[in-house]
Amino acid sequence: xxxxxxxxxxxxxxxxxxxxxxxxxxxxxxxxxxxxxxxxxxxxxxxxxxxxxxxxxxxxxxxxxxxxxxxxxxxxxxxxxxxxxxxxxxxxxxxxxxxxxxxxxxxxxxxxxxxxxxxxxxxxxxxxxxxxxxxxxxxxxxxxxxxxxxxxxxxxxxxxxxxxxxxxxxxxxxxxxxxxxxxxxxxxxxxxxxxxxxxxxxxxxxxxxxxxxxxxxxxxxxxxxxxxxxxxxxxxxxxxxxxxxxxxx
Amino acid sequence: xxxxxxxxxxxxxxxxxxxxxxxxxxxxxxxxxxxxxxxxxxxxxxxxxxxxxxxxxxxxxxxxxxxxxxxxxxxxxxxxxxxxxxxxxxxxxxxxxxxxxxxxxxxxxxxxxxxxxxxxxxxxxxxxxxxxxxxxxxxxxxxxxxxxxxxxxxxxxxxxxxxxxxxxxxxxxxxxxxxxxxxxxxxxxxxxxxxxxxxxxxxxxxxxxxxxxxxxxxxxxxxxxxxxxxxxxxxxxxxxxxxxxxxxxxxxxxxxxxxxxxxxxxxxxxxxxxxxxxxxxxxxxxxxxxxxxxxxxxxxxxxxxxxxxxxxxxxxxxxxxxxxxxxxxxxxxxxxxxxxxxxxxxxxxxxxxxxxxxxxxxxxxxxxxxxxxxxxxxxxxxxxxxxxxxxxxxxxxxxxxxxxxxxx
Numbered sequence: 001x002x003x004x005x006x007x008x009x010x011x012x013x014x015x016x017x018x019x020x021x022x023x024x025x026x027x028x029x030x031x032x033x034x035x036x037x038x039x040x041x042x043x044x045x046x047x048x049x050x051x052x053x054x055x056x057x058x059x060x061x062x063x064x065x066x067x068x069x070x071x072x073x074x075x076x077x078x079x080x081x082x083x084x085x086x087x088x089x090x091x092x093x094x095x096x097x098x099x100x101x102x103x104x105x106x107x108x109x110x111x112x113x114x115x116x117x118x119x120x121x122x123x124x125x126x127x128x129x130x131x132x133x134x135x136x137x138x139x140x141x142x143x144x145x146x147x148x149x150x151x152x153x154x155x156x157x158x159x160x161x162x163x164x165x166x167x168x169x170x171x172x173x174x175x176x177x178x179x180x181x182x183x184x185x186x187x188x189x190x191x192x193x194x195x196x197x198x199x200x201x202x203x204x205x206x207x208x209x210x211x212x213x214x215x216x217x218x219x220x221x222x223x224x225x226x227x228x229x230x231x232x233x234x235x236x237x238x239x240x241x242x243x244x245x246x247x248x249x
Numbered sequence: 250x251x252x253x254x255x256x257x258x259x260x261x262x263x264x265x266x267x268x269x270x271x272x273x274x275x276x277x278x279x280x281x282x283x284x285x286x287x288x289x290x291x292x293x294x295x296x297x298x299x300x301x302x303x304x305x306x307x308x309x310x311x312x313x314x315x316x317x318x319x320x321x322x323x324x325x326x327x328x329x330x331x332x333x334x335x336x337x338x339x340x341x342x343x344x345x346x347x348x349x350x351x352x353x354x355x356x357x358x359x360x361x362x363x364x365x366x367x368x369x370x371x372x373x374x375x376x377x378x379x380x381x382x383x384x385x386x387x388x389x390x391x392x393x394x395x396x397x398x399x400x401x402x403x404x405x406x407x408x409x410x411x412x413x414x415x416x417x418x419x420x421x422x423x424x425x426x427x428x429x430x431x432x433x434x435x436x437x438x439x440x441x442x443x444x445x446x447x448x449x450x451x452x453x454x455x456x457x458x459x460x461x462x463x464x465x466x467x468x469x470x471x472x473x474x475x476x477x478x479x480x481x482x483x484x485x486x487x488x489x490x491x492x493x494x495x496x497x498x499x500x501x502x503x504x505x506x507x508x509x510x511x512x513x514x515x516x517x518x519x520x521x522x523x524x525x526x527x528x529x530x531x532x533x534x535x536x537x538x539x540x541x542x543x544x545x546x547x548x549x550x551x552x553x554x555x556x557x558x559x560x561x562x563x564x565x566x567x568x569x570x571x572x573x574x575x576x577x578x579x580x581x582x583x584x585x586x587x588x589x590x591x592x593x594x595x596x597x598x599x600x601x602x603x604x605x606x607x608x609x610x611x612x613x614x615x616x617x618x619x620x621x622x623x624x625x626x627x628x629x630x631x632x633x634x635x636x637x638x639x640x641x642x643x644x645x646x647x648x649x650x651x652x653x654x655x656x657x
Contacts, residue, residue: 008325012333076325115317122318122343128389129341129382130322175321197285199312199320224285226324230332231284 001025002067004058006076006100006227007174008162010036013075016233020241025071032078033057034166045169051077051177055084062092073097073240075229076200077174083182096190097240100226101209102201103180111180114202120175127167183212190216191243193228193236200226217243254297278354278375284368286310286328298354298377300347311373316343316351327356331371335360341378341385353382420446420453423483427457427490428650435468437536441626442652443634447478447599447645454648455482455527456597457490461497463505466536469497471510472595472652473529473550485518485525489572492517493531507531507546508580511569515548518573526573530595532654540588540656546580548572551598554619556629558590562616592629592655594619599649600633603641610640626653 001021003014011029018027031038032054047053058081062070070093074082079101086093104113106120162170190213194206203220210218219239223232262270272279278295282288291306299306299314312320319342330337336359343351354375361370424446432440446454455475462468471493475486496510510531518527528550534541545553549571552564569580587593596615603610615633622632630653637649 006325008322009329009333013329115321119317119321122316123321124318126318126322126342129385130326197310198324200324225328227329227332230329 001027001071001073002058002062003027003029004072004074004078004082005029005032005035006074006078007170008076012036013227013229014073017073017229017236017240020233020237026067028061028065028067030061032081032170034170035162040163043163043166045165048166048173049169050173051081051084051179053173054078054081055088058082058085059089059092062089068092069094071095071097071244073099074101075099076101076226080177080179080182083186084179086188087182087185090187093188095188095244096186097193097243098190098209099193099229099236100195100198100201100206101192102205103183103209103212104178104205105175105200106178108178111208112202112204114199114205115175117176120171123175124168124171127164127171180212183209184214186213186215188215191240192216192218193221193239194218195221195223195225195228197224198226219243275374277377280306280311280373280375282311282371282373284360284371286312286371289370295375298346298352298375299344305347314344316345319343327358331358331360335362341382344375353378355381419480423453423480423487426487427453427483429459429461432460433462433468435462435534436465437657438468438534438541439626439655439657440468440470440653441630443630443650445599445634445638445645445649447648449644452478453480453483454478455486455525456599456648456650457486458595458650458652459490459494460652460654461494463498468534468654469494470532470534470593470595470652470654471497471529472597472650473527473548474597474599474648474650475527476525478648481523482525485521485523485527488521489514489518489527489529493529497533505533506582507533507544508569508582511546511548511572511580512578515572515578516576519576521573523573526571528571528598532593532595534587534593534654537586540586540591543585543587543593544582545585545593546582548578548580551596551601554592554594554596554616555585556592556594556619558588558624562619564612564616587654587656589656590624592619592626592653594629594633594651594653596633596651597648599645599647600637600651602647603637603645603649605640605642610637614640624655626655629653629655 003018005011005013010031014029018029021027033042034048072082072093079098080103082096086096104111105115106113107116192206192210194203210216221228221235221239223235225231228236256276258274259276262274273292275292275294278298279292280288280295281290287310288307291303296303312323315323327337327340338357340356342356343353346352355378356373356375358371358373360368361372363369428444432442440460442458455477458472460470473489475482475489492514493510496513500509528548530547530550533544545567547567547569549569552566554562555565556562565583567581567583570578601610601612601615618633618636619629622629630651633651
């Protein structure tokens with residue numbers, strides 16, 4: 001099982017979920033390039049200005065580790081990154097699990113993604129104002145401590161920290177993208193997990209995703225918000241487990 | 250203003266030691282939410298800040314008071330951070346007030362847990378950050394503008410460099426058309442030429458020369474100077490150079506005279522739409538007993554240098570006007586005998602009019618340099634060029650061209 005984190009954080013997001021599957025699966029979590037403890041030198045503003053760049057990395061990871069029958073669990077934008085990776089290399093993947101997916105965040109000609117271009121501009125501004133404290137002097141400290149046990153009070157916010165320049169590129173790639181055409185090309189069974197009251201990926205988007213994927217199962221969760229992997233890890237684990245059990249049966 | 254009033258009220262509450270007032274009139278907005286984000290309690294400072302009533306706030310979620318962009322930030326950053334660390338500090342977001350105005354605030358939040366570690370309540374303090382945010386935006390804008398200016402400067406520099414490379418390549422190509430890539434081999438004659446563009450060579454000049462063998466026993470040297478510089482001067486220069494060659498090669502033998510070539514070049518230039526004029530010197534060398542017989546004509550060009558195998562160099566001047574001015578020009582021809590070791594030298598005024606401050610290089614220095622040179626055309630050309638460059642500096646003001654022939 002390969003766990004991919006979403007925009008805004010890093011693989012820490014999976015810490016209450018991924019271990020629950022280690023009894024039956026080889027569990028792999030990783031940081032997307034630009035996030036968490038990834039190598040700053042690997043960052044490339046052109047490659048990572050589109051989700052394809054991240055998908056390419058997932059394919060590379062799967063090839064390098066020579067993984068087969070992969071269950072790819074993608075949260076938020078990584079649900080679509082996972083879908084792109086699967087389309088690139090279909091034979092490696094057995095199943096996709098999408099947590100709070102959205103193939104298109106912007107409203108678009110009858111499609112309701114939930115956001116206007118202005119909102120994305122606001123987000124970019126939020127990123128800028130919230131990263132004022134980011135300094136290049138601090139970056140190596142944060143990046144150099146991927147295990148982040150006790151970084152001290154000053155670095156308490158090191159979780160989910162990202163170079164603001166990188167965050168902006170990633171935010172654009174995430175929120176301005178349109179990957180709706182990828183959904184019908186997903187050929188493996190796919191679980192779509194939809195939270196209640198998710199302002200990022202509203203329920204009708206989850207339903208749209210489930211409708212567009214040929215072999216999909218939509219599960220509406222009790223958990224609210226956009227990050228059930230943090231707010232409701234037990235329910236998240238249960239939903240994924242029953243889906244995989246059901247599939248096995 | 251509301252902050253100041255709140256601060257006064259807070260000070261009163263402190264004096265009175267009234268915990269309810271301390272909460273209600275604190276100098277920051279308070280929100281308490283359930284773990285799912287639903288607001289369960291707030292204070293008057295928050296209500297004053299946003300313009301809502303308590304009924305409008307309690308029961309809604311924190312995200313409902315944020316801008317759409319702020320909601321994304323909340324869900325992707327604030328919420329995960331809160332869950333992972335149990336606290337968030339100095340999160341910069343905009344609240345949307347009751348009347349739709351945006352109120353920049355800084356949020357601090359902590360999670361309260363019960364004895365079993367389950368989240369019980371999230372306590373949020375909202376600090377009015379309007380002034381601070383305005384300052385930060387200025388700061389951010391300044392930073393972004395500085396970055397943009399830097400990027401623009403870099404782009405401009407790259408573009409300028411590309412243009413410069415392009416123009417150098419073009420100048421190089423054009424200059425290739427002004428002088429031959431290699432001088433011809435003529436048995437019994439030693440030829441040498443040199444060309445230095447003016448300045449740093451970025452501009453193509455009007456000087457040219459050419460040398461070609463008509464028959465085994467006849468060799469022509471042509472050297473000239475078209476007025477002006479730049480690409481359009483170069484076009485005329487190429488025309489004159491190729492015109493001279495074409496004329497010399499195509500005229501019937503009894504008309505194949507330097508003066509006739511100049512006369513026809515004169516007409517050619519006169520008929521051409523260009524307003525440019527040109528000086529040119531033409532030398533025809535025919536093999537004869539014991540050396541070469543030279544025929545020299547000039548269209549307003551500086552005199553020919555004759556360096557005999559023994560003795561001092563001298564200038565040979567013939568009459569003839571500048572080409573392209575009055576097409577009725579007559580061109581005098583002079584016959585000279587070139588014996589073994591004698592050298593004839595053609596040059597442009599870039600040599601004699603080379604300057605050191607207000608001082609001209611002049612004929613005397615040129616003749617002295619030619620006399621001091623070693624034997625043979627290459628040595629003479631090299632010595633003269635070297636002397637001129639030393640006199641006038643490494644970046645000559647005008648093009649310099651010279652072409653020499655020595656009889657063996």
